Amino acid sequence: MKFRTITAFSLIAGFAAAPVIAQIGPAQRDEPAKPAPVTQTGTPTIHVSPKASKAIADLQAAVKNKDYASVPAKVAAANAVASTANDHYVIGKLQMVAAVAANDNAGVAAGLDAVATSGYPDPQLEGYYVALGGRYAEAKQFPQADAAFQKALALNPRDTEAMRLLGVSEFQAGQKAEAAGQFEKLIQASTAAGQKPSEDLYRLAVQSAFDAKSPAALTLSQQWVAAYPSPDSWENSIAVYRGVRQPDAESEVDLFRLLAATGALRKPNEYALYIERLGEKNNWNEARAALDAATSANVISATDPTYHNLVSIVRSRQPATAADLATAAKTAASGTALIGIGDRYYAMGDYAQAVEAYRSAMGKPGVDAAIANLHIGMALARSGDKTGATAALNSVTGPRSDVAKYWLIYVNQKG
DSSP, X not given: OOOOOOOSOOOOOOGGGSOOOXXXXXXXXXXXXXXXXXXXXXXXXXXXXHHHHHHHHHHHHHHHTTOGGGHXXXXXXXXXXXXXXXXXXXXXXXXXXXXXXXTOHHHHHHHHHHHHHSOOOOTTHHHHHHHHHHHHHHTTOHHHHHHHHHHHHHHOTTOHHHHHHHXXXXXXXXXXXXXXXXXXXXXXXXXXXXXXXXXXXXXXXHHHHHHTTOTHHHHHHHHHHHHSOSHHHHHHHHHHXXXXXXXOHHHHHHHHHHHHHTTOOOOHHHHHHHHHHHHHTTOHHHHHHHHHHHHHTTSSOTTOTTTHHHHHHHHHSOOOOHHHHHHHHHHOOSHHHHHHHHHHHHHHTOHHHHHHHHHHHHTSTTOOHHHHHHHHHHHHHHHTOHHHHHHHHHTOOGGGHHHHHHHHHHHHHTO
């Protein structure tokens, strides 16, 4: 099963475009850290300590003249005499600018950490860490990327872009369980903020959880198909259920019925398995209907050697007529037989008679009430009785309740 994934990171453009220290004010005595005054040109003026002013000026000159080879030594010299928050902030910012120009991510990280620990209030710090994480991720240095995104989230736990990029980085690094948890948190945060999560986010969340063999894959797949119903999301969501739960033949047929109802039954092998399961139950009415649908949609060719035997068997069987079913219903000796009669009515599109047969089966010994209620809900859903279908499906308990949840999503989408 494949999902379309996000492969490109949304990167913040280079740090050099952000306000960088281009003007150092006259040296002053130590003072509390505060936002720098801004000149008429919009360039911030940062006052540094007398002791560090010369070393910082030398560092600034090296950066301005693009003498990046000398920057590490000048950073060390400036740090040796730095004593104020302003000093450390200016040194770190200049180190960042030089490292960006030299495409040195480790240098960017060192400069940024110096800025972060300087004590100088920089409102852009969070965005810098997101950008740094993007640079690392683009270079496929995922542990470093994750560390940068985590630092951005430590500054602002509600930074949804940092959450998303952290999840994508973990996904790309193969840390599927961690990525799934991050995407799930982001979905919850977006929903709580009144925002609809993107379909790409759901796709990544489901894929990550499925690959990690997490039970969350089921819930996430249901959320995905509820938010973005389409043949693609239905097909993949139910594939997740089948992969995680390994349903029995009865549940598989009920899921194939849902795929057919949503236009998501499109693969030859799935149509073939659906028809085979129906043949095992001697439900030739539905088997013939499924085969006709598959051939008319050119999904299965009657002349294809792969399916020749299956086509021949189905077409050699005689489906029951409405009269046959009416007679059988009067003489049915078991609830199981009545469920089968209801299934044949369902295949014929006679949902009212199907519901009547299912309800008659409910009073018979040995009938699984979950199957009967599920089938009642399915038939009512196809007939357009949203209220009745919802009540029946909500009453399904036990292992089949997850199948009922998928049918409930379908009911809620019918308007």
